[in-house]
Amino acid sequence: xxxxxxxxxxxxxxxxxxxxxxxxxxxxxxxxxxxxxxxxxxxxxxxxxxxxxxxxxxxxxxxxxxxxxxxxxxxxxxxxxxxxxxxxxxxxxxxxxxxxxxxxxxxxxxxxxxxxxxxxxxxxxxxxxxxxxxxxxxxxxxxxxxxxxxxxxxxxxxxxxxxxxxxxxxxxxxxxxxxxxxxxxxxxxxxxxxxxxxxxx
Numbered sequence: 246x247x248x249x250x251x252x253x254x255x256x257x258x259x260x261x262x263x264x265x266x267x268x269x270x271x272x273x274x275x276x277x278x279x280x281x282x283x284x285x286x287x288x289x290x291x292x293x294x295x296x297x298x299x300x301x302x303x304x305x306x307x308x309x310x311x312x313x314x315x316x317x318x319x320x321x322x323x324x325x326x327x328x329x330x331x332x333x334x335x336x337x338x339x340x341x342x343x344x345x346x347x348x349x350x351x352x353x354x355x356x357x358x359x360x361x362x363x364x365x366x367x368x369x370x371x372x373x374x375x376x377x378x379x380x381x382x383x384x385x386x387x388x389x390x391x392x393x394x395x396x397x398x399x400x401x402x403x404x405x406x407x408x409x410x411x412x413x414x415x416x417x418x419x420x421x422x423x424x425x426x427x428x429x430x431x432x433x434x435x436x437x438x439x440x441x442x443x444x445x446x
Contacts, residue, residue: 246376248274248281252424253336253353261340265348269317270303272338272353272421273327280375283418284356285410286324286363287370299372299410301351301417302327313350325371326362338420343413351417353425378405379418380428387434390442399434402445411444 273284285299304320306313314334321327338351361371378384387401401415410418422428 246281246380246426246428248376248425250274250335250353250355250425253338253421256336256338256424258337258350259339261342262348262350265342266346267306267313267316267350268304268343268347269306269313269320269350269352270301270417271317271321271327271332271356272301272351272417273321273332273356274335274354275356275358275373277358277373280377282373282375283379283421284325284361285372285374285408285414286368287372287408289365289367289369297369298412298414299408300414303349303351305347314352317350317352324364324368326360327356328359331359332356338417338424341413341416349413349417351421353421372408374403374405374408374410376422376426379403379410380422380426386445387430388442388445389434389437391440400444401430 275282275284286302288298288300302321302324303317306316310316310319318329322329333355335353335355341349343349363371384404387399389399391397400411401419403410403418419430
């Protein structure tokens with residue numbers, strides 16, 4: 246899968262921070278074995294919000310952070326020991342509202358592969374997933390459901406090996422892939438489900 250980041254760099258992101266708790270993540274592109282991959286974390290099972298789910302490194306803004314990009318880099322240092330001095334900023338994706346009450350600002354970065362060290366207090370595992378696998382239609386499904394807070398929503402699921410990326414991270418991933426690769430989300434979901442239906446993860 247060819248990766249072109251010009252559209253990411255040129256993208257004018259939607260901002261949605263007003264009246265919500267601000268957070269930020271990095272969407273880290275690493276090269277491993279000659280293949281482009283995205284770096285994710287699997288959240289620790291004991292966490293209150295999104296326990297056990299796949300996400301990009303990041304978290305809530307702290308008063309000492311100069312801006313949300315500083316938040317994203319600080320969290321990446323804390324969660325996966327990212328060498329943020331070696332990071333190349335590419336661009337931003339749209340802000341994403343989460344069910345836990347945050348507005349999350351995603352920053353796309355290139356970062357050299359390194360020894361990744363998880364913060365055991367928050368991170369169960371650090372996972373690199375290849376763009377080839379993430380853009381394989383056989384690994385993707387989506388559904389539409391009526392969310393009690395957000396109304397009619399479409400949920401995206403990327404199944405790669407033992408890992409499933411979905412929720413707010415799945416929405417960020419859809420936008421990144423559509424901007425940076427030839428992948429497109431199908432116009433219609435695979436199914437429409439009841440609001441209380443089990444999630445297929």
